[in-house]
Amino acid sequence: MTEKNVWKVNGFLAILVLLALVGSAVYLFLKLHFITGAFVIFAFVILASGIVIVQPNQARAVTFFGRYMGSIRENGIWLTIPFSVNKKVSLRVRNFNSAKLKVNDVEGNPIEIAAVIVFKVVDSAKALFDVDSYEQFVEIQSETALRHVATKYPYDNFESEGYSLRGNTEEIAAELGKELQARLEVAGVQVMEARLTHLAYATEIASAMLQRQQASAIIAARQKIVEGAVGMAQMAIEKLLQEGTVELDDERKVTMINNLMVAIVSEKSAQPVINAGSLY
Incomplete structure (x- = not known):
């Protein structure tokens, strides 16, 4: 039609x-x-x-x-x-807010997800005669497409690279809109925009996943700090050797690097120890 x-x-x-x-x-x-x-x-x-x-x-x-x-x-x-x-x-632009759906992401973690779909009818014959009720058809197909897209990606990428629901919202929304358009073509409906409005872990695993996110953030921060500390220690030793301020043997180099690493990496500020000489 x-x-x-x-x-x-x-x-x-x-x-x-x-x-x-x-x-x-x-x-x-x-x-x-x-x-x-x-x-x-x-x-x-x-x-x-x-x-x-x-x-x-x-x-x-x-x-x-x-x-x-x-x-x-x-x-x-x-x-x-x-x-x-x-x-x-009606040919007016309309919104459809999906309910909060509980689905499993690609890693099997239960998540809650919802979206808003902006659409309008562009073919009145298809909307009236090719589907029973085009409004109900839009609602069901929107939730089906949202479930399908949510199961293809992880909620977040902790170790691997690639798209994730939380980190690539623009790409996920574009894919959701493309899949919806393919599903709603038969009803004469044009999808103008599709956006995620809610994304969260399910309540039963939210606490555990929050701890995992915090641990991943701490590990990533520590890696950056260690990389910076190593570079600063190398630069300090090379600067001292180039200017000839002091002469350092291997043992003193190791001691100096150890002190610098402790001072930079430590969570608390380092307390200097002043060597005032010996009593004898």
Whole structure:
């Protein structure tokens, strides 16, 4: 089913014709031409049955004895096929907020996820006749696509590289929108935007995962500190040797590196020990 334009005529012109038919019928009845007047009234009823009013951002799908004849998208008053039935469908942009879904990510961790879908109808024929209820169809397919995307990625990457639900929200939203568009094409719906509105670990593992995140952050910070400390110790020894300020043997180099590493890596500030000499 594909949307097409239906035959229509300007409604104001049709109203003028209807008024003329009413005047003619009254004149004929006054002249006692009842049969001719009845035919005029019958013509009036036929034309009046085809009057359709279309609101802004609305479409009317016209069916004639069960057959789809076309749609009217232009707002205003129109005269279309008499004795036809028209169904309205909104073309406005709408939002759908999914419920918080509990799913397992690719690593099997239970998470809670929700999204907002911005969509609009672009094909009134598909929306009305190819699916039972396009609004309910959008809701079900949105939640299905959200579940499918959530199961393809981990909540967060602690050790491996790649996309994650928390670290790549833009990429995940783009993939969700692309998959939704493929699913909703049959209903004549265009997905304008898809965004995650809620993402969290399920309550039963939230505490454990928080500790894991904290441990990963501490390890990453320690690695940076150790790398910086090693570079600073090397730079200090090379600077002393280049300027010839002091002469250091291997044992003193090791002692100096040890002291520098302890001073830099330690969580607490180092306490200097001043050697004032020996009593003997």
